[in-house]
Amino acid sequence: MVELIQYLPILIFLGIALALSTAFVFLPIGAARLTGTYKPYADKLAEYECGFPAFEDPRSQFDVRFYLVAILFIIFDLEAAFLFPWAVSLKQTGWAGWTTMMVFLAELVLGFIYAWKKGALDWE
Incomplete structure (x- = not known):
């Protein structure tokens, strides 16, 4: 029978x-309210994107090309990240x-x- 006292360090x-x-989440909020940096007003609470107010419905669909370019960027960016460890370990x-890297x-x-x-x- 396993004693429950063995689980005390985990607890x-x-x-x-x-x-x-909890401290990392709520202490900055409390500090902001106590120091006066939390002063909501209409302009501060307004939604904006890229520095200007939204002019379309936020539920509008993006063009598929946007997603395609984003996915291609991620793919080629991650694949380029493989070049750094390869270059460092080329002697070994x-x-x-x-x-192998030339085939890649x-x-x-x-x-x-x-x-x-x-x-x-x-992109048109």
């Missing part, structure tokens, strides 16, 4: 984590690592050409 850890997370990986870059270039030919990067 203490959870209690400290809950107390700290040798020719096998270099060849060739696939990346082929994907870029495919997206370009399909018109995914065209």
